[in-house]
Amino acid sequence: MRARRARRKPQDGSAGAAAEERGEGRHQGRPRPGVPAHRLYRDAGSRKNHPHYAAPLGKYQGRGVASGFWFNAGGESSAQVNITEDGNVVVTTGHPDIGGSRAGIANICAELLGIDYKRVSVIIGDTQTVGFSNLTGGSRVLFASSMVVTQAADKVIATLRERAAKIWEIDPEP
Known part of the structure; x- marks a missing residue:
């Protein structure tokens, strides 16, 4: 019509x-x-x-094509990645866990650091322990949190390389 x-x-x-x-x-x-x-x-x-x-169409039949687009901008999020004295990792994020986002963050951080996910703990911080994090909702939480956890893990890796390079008297670049 x-x-x-x-x-x-x-x-x-x-x-x-x-x-x-x-x-x-x-x-x-x-x-x-x-x-x-x-x-x-x-x-x-x-x-x-x-x-x-x-293909032939029967009475009251038709053909259609549909398409869609969804955009996730992420918004502001904060996370800290700390290595403990025993080599375990503690990730602090400002988002409550919905839909298993802590498990996802633990897996992402473990993958980035090259360790077993069981050595990563994810805790939910308050506004005194971690920076501002935008709203918590749907698929935004893991998307946005994984972005800042990746950035934090990259900083941890860089710091560990610099410290090891200083001890071993070598260039920190890989």
């Missing part, structure tokens, strides 16, 4: 309804990458030539 009202053939789908790419938008103060949905419809010929589109 919509295609007929827009004076398009139904098989052309929503070729003219897709959003154009925009790189100037902002989400939480960060540049938003372009959303090139219009490219999905640019080459309608490949879609029309697919065997599915050649």
